[in-house]
Amino acid sequence: MADTAQAQELVYLVTGGCGFLGEHVVQMLLQREPRLRELRVFDLHLSPWLEELKTGPVQVTAIQGDVTQAHEVEAAVAGAHVVIHTAGLVDVFGRSSTKTIYDVNVQGTQNVIDACVQTGTRFLVYTSSMEVVGPNTRGHPFYRGNEDTPYEAVHSHPYPRSKALAERLVLEANGRKVHGGLPLVTCALRPTGIYGEGHQIIRDFYHQGLRLGCRLFRTIPASVEHGRVYVGNVAWMHVLVARELEKREELMGGQTYFCYDNSPYKSYEDFNMEFLGPCGLRLVGTRPLVPYWLLVFLAALNALLQWLLRPLLLYAPLLNPYTLAMANTTFTVSTDKAQRHFGYEPLFSWEDSRSRTIRWVQTTGSAQ
Ligand SMILES: NC(=O)c1ccc[n+]([C@@H]2O[C@H](COP(=O)([O-])OP(=O)(O)OC[C@H]3O[C@@H](n4cnc5c(N)ncnc54)[C@H](O)[C@@H]3O)[C@@H](O)[C@H]2O)c1
Numbered sequence: 001m002a003d004t005a006q007a008q009e010l011v012y013l014v015t016g017g018c019g020f021l022g023e024h025v026v027q028m029l030l031q032r033e034p035r036l037r038e039l040r041v042f043d044l045h046l047s048p049w050l051e052e053l054k055t056g057p058v059q060v061t062a063i064q065g066d067v068t069q070a071h072e073v074e075a076a077v078a079g080a081h082v083v084i085h086t087a088g089l090v091d092v093f094g095r096s097s098t099k100t101i102y103d104v105n106v107q108g109t110q111n112v113i114d115a116c117v118q119t120g121t122r123f124l125v126y127t128s129s130m131e132v133v134g135p136n137t138r139g140h141p142f143y144r145g146n147e148d149t150p151y152e153a154v155h156s157h158p159y160p161r162s163k164a165l166a167e168r169l170v171l172e173a174n175g176r177k178v179h180g181g182l183p184l185v186t187c188a189l190r191p192t193g194i195y196g197e198g199h200q201i202i203r204d205f206y207h208q209g210l211r212l213g214c215r216l217f218r219t220i221p222a223s224v225e226h227g228r229v230y231v232g233n234v235a236w237m238h239v240l241v242a243r244e245l246e247k248r249e250e251l252m253g254g255q256t257y258f259c260y261d262n263s264p265y266k267s268y269e270d271f272n273m274e275f276l277g278p279c280g281l282r283l284v285g286t287r288p289l290v291p292y293w294l295l296v297f298l299a300a301l302n303a304l305l306q307w308l309l310r311p312l313l314l315y316a317p318l319l320n321p322y323t324l325a326m327a328n329t330t331f332t333v334s335t336d337k338a339q340r341h342f343g344y345e346p347l348f349s350w351e352d353s354r355s356r357t358i359r360w361v362q363t364t365g366s367a368q
Pocket residue numbers: 015016017018019020021022042043044045065066067068085086087088089090104108127128129130163190191192193194195
């Protein structure tokens with residue numbers, strides 16, 4: 001818990017604070033922000049673990065609310081010094097309509113910005129995504145790129161499009177006068193694929209592997225590298241940015257930062273095997289066992305079935321043309337911008353991140 005010897009004066013608001021990343025941000029703030037007086041956790045669905053936090057030295061206020069409702073957002077933001085906006089609809093599988101994705105990710109972000117302006121909150125950290133850059137629909141590789149690497153960002157899917165629009169809103173809001181006359185200071189963090197305790201897709205792959213006799217079958221060439229970052233390090237970056245924005249507003253205001261750490265560059269499937277292997281699963285094949293044209297066909301078939309079945313039921317498998325393109329396109333980041341701008345170093349080593357994730361898969365994996 002926070003060091004109570006320092007003056008506890010700050011009020012933070014974390015939107016989406018009960019999500020996969022949001023929970024880690026909440027825990028990290030409690031452990032690593034000694035100036036915290038109150039932590040407001042705003043989410044559509046409040047988690048039971050919040051109750052346990054209410055007995056600590058920091059006042060934890062749980063707020064059940066919807067970012068699409070401007071009045072709810074404004075009430076939550078009023079009096080906060082810093083807002084960390086992680087709430088979002090993460091959907092690349094077609095579970096939600098395009099309109100719902102835009103309402104939550106774009107209008108919800110606009111509501112957060114407006115609430116900061118109206119109530120006088122000066123510091124806003126936005127959780128963006130690598131997907132505002134790519135991979136693009138043309139499958140161009142982004143190999144060890146950084147924030148300045150030229151890349152043709154072409155979005156056809158509502159999720160990356162919504163994240164790109166929302167990120168632009170946040171960056172354009174930097175410098176706007178908030179209530180009281182001082183400027184708003186904003187920045188955006190762009191995680192690559194996050195992994196760690198609470199990562200639902202790893203759990204799904206684990207259960208799929210168990211059903212297939214402790215095997216998974218390689219579908220993506222091992223040479224396609226996919227950027228991944230440990231959730232604890234992403235949370236740590238959020239906490240550091242929130243802390244440093246005040247001191248370095250000229251340098252950091254309006255900036256974007258990829259989230260990175262020392263996780264190895266691997267294909268999506270080989271990376272997952274770093275955790276699933278020690279849990280008893282095996283990846284069969286050194287090369288893809290299914291020809292690529294067949295995967296393309298199956299992905300298109302899934303999209304067609306989703307569309308045909310929509311009036312009757314929700315059919316949203318992992319494989320669709322977009323997720324196939326993502327998994328099959330190299331997108332890796334190599335940058336030190338966060339280190340240069342605000343002194344970020346990963347808090348968790350790769351070995352630590354890996355063993356924490358393995359432990360989590362082992363303990364929660366069989367409980368389904
Ligand atoms: N998971 C990743 O690999 C990844 C990578 C890059 C960026 N991101 C971004 O990180 C953020 C968090 O993602 P996550 O993986 O933790 O997702 P998540 O779904 O686990 O968490 C999102 C949280 O937002 C909440 N939320 C959704 N709609 C809301 C609404 N209308 N009002 C209030 N709360 C709402 C959800 O209840 C949930 O608790 C998102 O903005 C996402 O775009 C995630």
